[in-house]
Amino acid sequence: MKKNENINFPGNPVPTIATKEFFHHVIQFAKKHQIVILHDFAYSELYYEEKPISFLSIDGTRDVGIKFNSLSKSFNMAGCRIGYVLGNEDVIKGLNRLKSNLDYGVFIPIQKAAIHALNDKSNxxxxxxxxxxxxxxxxxxxxxxxxxxxxxxxxxxxxxxxxxxxxxxxxxxxxxxxxxxxxxxxxxxxxxxxxx
Ligand SMILES: Cc1ncc(COP(=O)(O)O)c(C=O)c1O
Missing domain, CATH: 3.90.1150.10 (Aspartate Aminotransferase, domain 1)
Known part of the structure; x- marks a missing residue:
């Protein structure tokens, strides 16, 4: 893979939801041009009529990329700098290597708050x-x-x-x-x- 490309749907600043067809097109494009796709899914929970599709729910996406999510929007934890990433193992390994040279683990109380949020069964x-x-x-x-x-x-x-x-x-x-x-x-x- 030569480059990477970031897509965010539902988007900032364009509040659009991606379709399955669009994601199929993205997979083909990534394979053709040998690029990694990073899907930023920060607004996964802020939808109104129709639930947004996760990039990783489409066949073939794990070959080309990963999905990020942040607790900033879903759990009002903006500024806490906490989120997670799922998808292609090699890309995640590379990200792990990069991050461990760039910064530190997140403050433990914030990690605990994030665990609590992700296990939350309330409304x-x-x-x-x-x-x-x-x-x-x-x-x-x-x-x-x-x-x-x-x-x-x-x-x-x-x-x-x-x-x-x-x-x-x-x-x-x-x-x-x-x-x-x-x-x-x-x-x-x-x-x-x-x-x-
Ligand atoms: C599309 C998108 N991704 C990510 C973020 C920020 O996430 P975090 O606070 O985890 O850096 C924002 C917030 O402005 C956003 O609009």
């Missing part, structure tokens, strides 16, 4: 989904009601909207801060094709 995830879904619906319905037509994100905590045509993304973001006290990220922060 934490579904309650969290309800909280975010409620916020999403308030925002999407509110904007649609005032005539600002927006799409409802299927997953994650991200939301994208077209800025009014008389503004650039940056000017509009400043206007929201100045006039409404609302902070957003201008689309062009994600590249020129996200301008507007």
């Amino acid at each position: 934490f995830s579904s309650d969290l989904r309800k909280t975010y879904k409620n916020r999403r619906d308030v925002l999407v319905n509110g904007l649609n009601e005032i005539g600002w037509k927006v799409e409802s994100p299927k997953a994650s905590m991200f939301f994208r909207a077209k800025v009014p045509s008389s503004y650039t993304s940056t000017d509009f973001a400043y206007r929201l801060i100045d006039d409404a006290g609302i902070v957003v990220t201008p689309g062009n922060a994600f590249g020129p094709s996200c301008e507007g």
